[in-house]
Amino acid sequence: MKKITAIASAVVLAAGLAACGTTSGGGGGGGGGTSAGAGTFTAPDVPMKKSLGAMEGQVNILAWPGYAEDGSNDKSVDWVTPFEKKTGCQANVKYFGTSDEALTLMKTGQYDVVSASGDASLRLIASGDAAPVNTALLKSYPDIQPFLKDRAWNSVNGQMYGVPQGWGANLLMWRKDKVKPAPTGWDAVFEKNPPYAGKITAYDSPIYIADAALHLMNTQPDLGIKNPYALDQKQLDAAVAVLKQQRPQISEYWSDYLKEQQAFTSGDTLIGTTWQFIANLVEADKVPVGVLFPSKGSTGWSDTWMVSSKSKNSNCAYAWMDYIAGPSANAQSAEYFGEAPANAKACDLTTDKSFCATYHAADKAYADKIWYWTTPIKQCLDGRKDATCTDYGQWTQAWTEIKG
Structure with a gap:
């Protein structure tokens, strides 16, 4: 029950996002460890909760599949029922398949809290659909890894x-019995005449443009790309050109992790982008694969529980955020989902005692090499004041052209 569909398939960036002031400062990813927030980005004036009150009796949760399991999918997997018993808040959980779907549902005002990926969170803030969170009201917040805060x-x-909630990197995986010598970085999937043409896979989302931009950061510094989510038109055109060149070499763009697992097992795919838990599944099938986090960095995700500005059950919403960010629930959800938990104390509670080592949960140096998914906006996230960057709507249009 992992992220079964693409993080975003088609969206026109909300007009309010482009109008919400300028953005500069820390940028959207690790790449050297910058951790500032969204610079001078001006958020709408949405009030922040000042104190906790009586529980309302229910909370409406929007979640990626695997984040809020209540035993209905697997009786042995249930951390929602203990929350309900502890707080008296009935958890009404709705799963979504893409960030766009989550954004649409949040705008209805019917949901109190959402697990948002980085390609959605700024849009929720800019549209006024997300409220600032008073972390002083959350007992579990001090235990969250510092490198995940204020990003x-x-x-x-x-x-x-x-x-x-949790985080992870996009990794390079290959069939060790077919791909020789072993690849050393992303050049293996972006070179002009790859030896494994037609056997390469890539993630099916406009956000994958950032992977090409990161490749150009490392190979064509004259383009001036400092942040793969902050691309002016010339830089976007260069990234699109890389992906159009790559397109004929792609066996399949994947969004369903089971299909990627099957493709590597059958040999229809020999090399490409993956997630750690997919690699674990393929290795469990006795398929000889190698997995690499390239030394020059990678893209990745860090998901965040956000509360609706229209929440009618804000006390139960805060109770849920505090609970799911606590060590026990965070350990269970992260292990089931397949990502590093955000709570530093969660690693002592995972079933697999090597889990956090496998997922680099406490490894700040590793985390700092990840450029986490961040919504591209017109105000350049790399701090440029003399340039206009391309937004997610333009990325979506470009992705449609790339795929043909």
């Missing part, structure tokens, strides 16, 4: 807009 995708000018 460009979950905060604005030092104000957090949510509670980190």
